[in-house]
Amino acid sequence: MSEPVMWTTIKGKEGLVPLYTEPQQRKPLTDEEIKRLARQAADLPWNVVNRILESNFVRAIERAHGIGGDA
Numbered sequence: 001m002s003e004p005v006m007w008t009t010i011k012g013k014e015g016l017v018p019l020y021t022e023p024q025q026r027k028p029l030t031d032e033e034i035k036r037l038a039r040q041a042a043d044l045p046w047n048v049v050n051r052i053l054e055s056n057f058v059r060a061i062e063r064a065h066g067i068g069g070d071a
Contacts, residue, residue, distance in 0.1 A: 028068035
């Protein structure tokens, strides 16, 4: 990961925000991160979270956003 070229403030955000000369590479979420986020965001039961993972739904969304493979 490259280092930011400078830090700045953005109206409505607290603290400093890094600025880069090129977009940062995004990495796919791990299965554990997906499970944790699904439970936090939607309070889904484990069997539903596991079915989401098995269906590759999250991976399809990542690919559509240029993360972890061809869009």
